[in-house]
Amino acid sequence: MHQAILKLAGGMALALASGAASAQWVTTDIQVTGVIQEVPGPSARCPSRFGGTITGHGSSTLLGRVAFVANDCITPDGAIFNFNRGRFIVMTVSGEQLYANYSGQFVPTGQGTNYVFSGATFQITGGTGQYMFATGGGQLQGTEDMATGAGTLVMSGRMSYWKR
Known part of the structure; x- marks a missing residue:
């Protein structure tokens, strides 16, 4: 039984090594474009006691x-x-996730309740799968109708991650 465990451990080490040999650390542009829906409301975690989901x-x-x-x-x-x-949290079709922190401002456009992002940035803090150790960041652009919460979002920047 002792030899069986050693063989299993050796086989696992070889499999991990061969998988790691095909992986590499890469830095590349990233852009995420989409539509959003925001729901504002009370938030106990916020100093202002107000937040958005x-x-x-x-x-x-x-x-x-x-x-x-x-x-x-x-x-x-x-x-x-x-x-x-x-x-x-950005989720891919394969189930991997990318995590980021962000901040900025919404400023009025002068057209009704329409606002645009101003000085908004994001910082990638990790993820799951091949994005576990991801880093990077960039700019956030977008719009939102403050009356309905409907809007658009564009995340543009650079990212480094362990590519499989």
Whole structure:
């Protein structure tokens, strides 16, 4: 039985080594484009006690078709809305996830209740699968109708990850 365990352990080590040999650390552009729906409301985790929950779907140059969820803290400042402490999860069709933090502002466009992102950024903090140790970041662009919560989102930046 002792030899069987050694053979199994040796076989597993070889399999892991051959898999690792085909993997590499890469840095590449990433863009995620999609539609969002935000629902604002009370949030105990926020200093302002007010936040938003966002759901959406879209596509990515690197990840393919994606769905995403996010939540953030919102602080009104006159006609501007500051958002921070944002946490974003992008989910791929294969089930892998990419995690990011984000912050920025929504500023009015002057057209009804339509707002646009201003000075918004994201920082990749990891994920699952090949994105477990992912890092990077970039700019967030988008729109939102504050009356309905419907909007658009574009995440554009650079990312480094362990590619299988």
